[in-house]
Amino acid sequence: MVxxxxxxxxxxxxxxxxxxxxxxxxxxxxxxxxxxxxxFHYVRAGRAIRVSKESFDRWLNQ
Incomplete structure (x- = not known):
C-alpha cells in the first residue's frame, strides 16, 4: 500500500x-x-525575513 x-x-x-x-x-x-x-505581513527572525503565506497569496490574487 502506498x-x-x-x-x-x-x-x-x-x-x-x-x-x-x-x-x-x-x-x-x-x-x-x-x-x-x-x-503584506512579514516577520524577522534574527536576520531572516519570513513572509506570511496567507497575506502574500491574498495580495497576489487581488
Missing part, C-alpha cells in the same frame, strides 16, 4: 524572500524592496 506523503507533511505558513522572488520572477533586490513596502 501512503500519501502530502497528507503527512506540514503545510508551509511562510515564504522566504528567495521563494517570493522566484514566484514573481524578480530579482532578490526587488523582492526585498517589495516586502519592505508593507504590502
Amino acid at each position: 501512503e500519501n506523503k502530502s497528507s503527512t507533511l506540514i503545510q508551509k505558513k511562510t515564504y522566504t524572500i528567495d521563494e517570493i522572488a522566484k514566484q514573481l520572477n524578480i530579482s532578490m533586490k526587488s523582492a526585498y524592496a517589495l516586502v519592505k513596502t508593507g504590502a
Whole structure:
C-alpha cells in the first residue's frame, strides 16, 4: 500500500524572500524592496525575513 506523503507533511505558513522572488520572477533586490513596502505581513527572525503565506497569496490574487 502506498501512503500519501502530502497528507503527512506540514503545510508551509511562510515564504522566504528567495521563494517570493522566484514566484514573481524578480530579482532578490526587488523582492526585498517589495516586502519592505508593507504590502503584506512579514516577520524577522534574527536576520531572516519570513513572509506570511496567507497575506502574500491574498495580495497576489487581488
